[in-house]
Amino acid sequence: MSISTPQQRIRAVREEYSLRETLEGYGFSVPYLLVFAAFLVYPLAYGFWMSLHDWNALFPDRTEFVGLANYQTLLADPQFWNALGNTVYFVVLTVPFLVVLSLLLALGVNRSIKGRRVLRTLFFSPYVLTVSVVGLLWQDVFETNGLIAYFTGFVAEPVNWLIDPLLAMPAVAIATIWWTIAFNFIILLAARQNVGEQLYEAARLDGATSWRAMVDITIPQMRNPMMFVVITSFLSSFQVFGQPYIMTDGGPAGATETIVMYLYRTGFSAREFGYAAAVGYVLFLVMVAVSLVNYFVLQDDGGTSA
Amino acid sequence: MLSALGGSGFIALAGCASGGGGGGDAPTDSETGTGSSTPTGTPTATAAPDQITLDYWTLFAGGDGATMKEIVDTFNEENSNIQIRRQRIPWDQYYTKLYTSLSGGNPPDMCICHLSRIKRFGEAFEPLTDTLDESSYYSTSYGEGVVAGDLRSAPLDILGTGTYYNKGIFEEAGLDPEQTMGSWSEFKEKIDTVVSETDKMGYDPGGALHGNRVYYPWLRQMGNVILEETDNGWEMGFDNEDGLKVLQTVNDMRANWEWFPKDTAVAFEQFQNNGTAALNNGTWTYNAYKELDLEWGFMKAPPAPGMGLDENKTWSNSHSIAVPTSKNRSKEKTDAAKQAAKTITQDYGLLWGTSAGHIPNAVQARESQELREAPVWNKTMETWFEMLENDEFMYVPRTRKNGQYHQAIYDPVTAVRTGNMEPQQALDKIKQNLNSVWK
Secondary structure (H helix, E strand, O other): OOOOOHHHHHHHHHHHOOHHHHHHHHHHHHHHHHHHHHHHHHHHHHHHHHHOEEOOOOOHHHOEEOOOHHHHHHHOOHHHHHHHHHHHHHHHHHHHHHHHHHHHHHHHHHOOOOOHHHHHHHHHHHHHOOHHHHHHHHHHHHOOOOHHHHHHOOOOOOOOHHHOOOOHHHHHHHHHHHHHHHHHHHHHHHHHHOOOHHHHHHHHHOOOOHHHHHHHHHHHHOHHHHHHHHHHHHHHHHOOOHHHHHHOOOOOOOOOOOHHHHHHHHHHHOOOHHHHHHHHHHHHHHHHHHHHHHHHHHHOOOOOOO | OOOOOOOHHHHHHHOOOOOOOOOOOOOOOOOOOOOOOOOOEOOOOOOOOOOEEEEEEEOOOHHHHHHHHHHHHHHHHHOOOEEEEEEEOOHHHHHHHHHHHHHOOOOOOEEEEEHHHHHHHHHHEOOOOOOOOHHHEOHHHHHHOEEOOEEOEEEOEEEEEEEEEEHHHHHHOOOOOOOOOOOHHHHHHHHHHHHHHOOOEEEEOOOHHHHHHHHHHHHHHOOOOOEEEEOOEEEEOOOOHHHHHHHHHHHHHHHOOOOOOOOOOHHHHHOOOOOEEEEEEEOOHHHHHOOOOOOEEEEOOOOOOOOOOOOOOEEEEOEEEEOEOOOOOOHHHHHHHHHHHHHHHHOOHHHHHHHHOOEEOEHHHHOOHHHHHOHHHHHHHHHHHHHHHOOOEEEOOOOOOHHHHHHHHHHHHHHHHOOOOOHHHHHHHHHHHHHHHOO
């Protein structure tokens, strides 16, 4: 009998486990739930409370309740919209590449080619670097006397990408793709290795071409891990902070200031904690919306692997 | 409890940024050199039973850091009953850490604070009015340190900016390196000569806030204020023809006169490599340049475009030493910290001037003969004193949002400097940004 609804699942668990076993299960969960409540649920609620105040951390007695005024101000704040627009632009620049390139790399090194172990190591190696190293490294690459200018200097005037409003965000995106693609690559490589070889054998017997096998077997079988990669890439790109912070500090003229940078600047530079909490809540709502999309898409469990 | 947890709420909402975190507060009006990542402390000798140990946070790196270390070491040698434990915090994280320590109820016993920042902290610092006599300090700085009727931080120095120039390049261009430049037209003519007669870069006011330290005085000399106080906060004080003229000059220096290239940092970095004839820099530069294998000179910053030296102004600020309030500290310790702040600013102000190159704030140091006989006098200090006597130093408006308003201005100015924005567009953007700061 297949179990489809949550109620049926709960009933099945009740029938399968004794009361003692159930209590033991909850007992093992309690430490995590306490940590979860203390470090996520409580700050989450507290953050919302803060967002309703003109918060003064230095002189708490001067904190004033302002209701939804912070949200109202935020909606009319051009710097907030600029940061949100930059963030969406960054997501558009990075997510397609992070998904498609990592898939191509995974499929490539999954083949029986010479040196594939070395290639796997090479593709993964940038991921072990810290954001500071990545930021400084790519800052050097993109500056006027950097690597790119060195090679393009023969045909064009050297340009510092990071001070050009049109090139700055693509530069940050390139650095991010180079750095974080390894995570998706490993996930998709594992997913590809999990696809049964018998499916390809059967396809070959039926005369399917490599392209057909990829479209009809590989992609459908890797559907869930690919959705996972899309969603996590979106979430991490939406929260980008370290790379623009180090490479451009949000410039030139705010062209690379992202929403988390704006939140950080408002909170820790300007110390407008209530307003920063409101920015955080808007970011939180976007994250929740994406997570819900993730949840409902994965509910439709068509094919499975990984 | 509430204040200690102040920042946790929205951080939880943002989650951990996928790209990892950056360090701290973006530098906005710090005057010291580049930071290192490791705080350094001055170890103290084994404490005597009645000895008081004071934690002292500073942000000085490089030569300033070495001078402050010397001051603290000397203080510790001369005061067996009070020992100062110095801790250096990288300047880009300094004010964030200071703010967090204050809101968390665990601040240091003494700390450096720029007077431009004093309004943000204000009553979180102990009143020093009873400890420090106003007549012992430069009166303007003393006034800048007053919040809610009390002096909140002991002024250590007076900071300013001027023009450092390469004498060799001036000679190469056929100019007399010993002849200083008075009016704007004289200045422009000479820098234009350097550009046309040599392959060197002409003059760089510096990017971001650094450049603003030239443009703010220009605006003031033209008769404007940077900000005007209103009922709802502050608003732009130069949304007019003067503001546009300054921005047009920023654009001309790069685009039409070719004084510096598009890339913000290049001309500035090349001064030490004999590649740039002149640049704008501060009192702290003496310490960095004194060992430089380069014949350099120093003169006032150029006056506003089209103007002479009448009503000339220079940007100014001060390092000061504050004693943060703390419920956990005894009165005896707080009094010791106040006395230490007084001793460092007054008794060691001379060393701060002769070694670090900053203008000592305390009268006794400023009037000393030793200062006039020190190498710093001929290099820079004599000119600073002339400017001081002419009342040329201007402190920027103190608000609770100094870092933000500077950035609101320098972002569009930098865009003009790098050729990414037209002057009028930048002027409009500055107005929009400032309205956002006081939203």
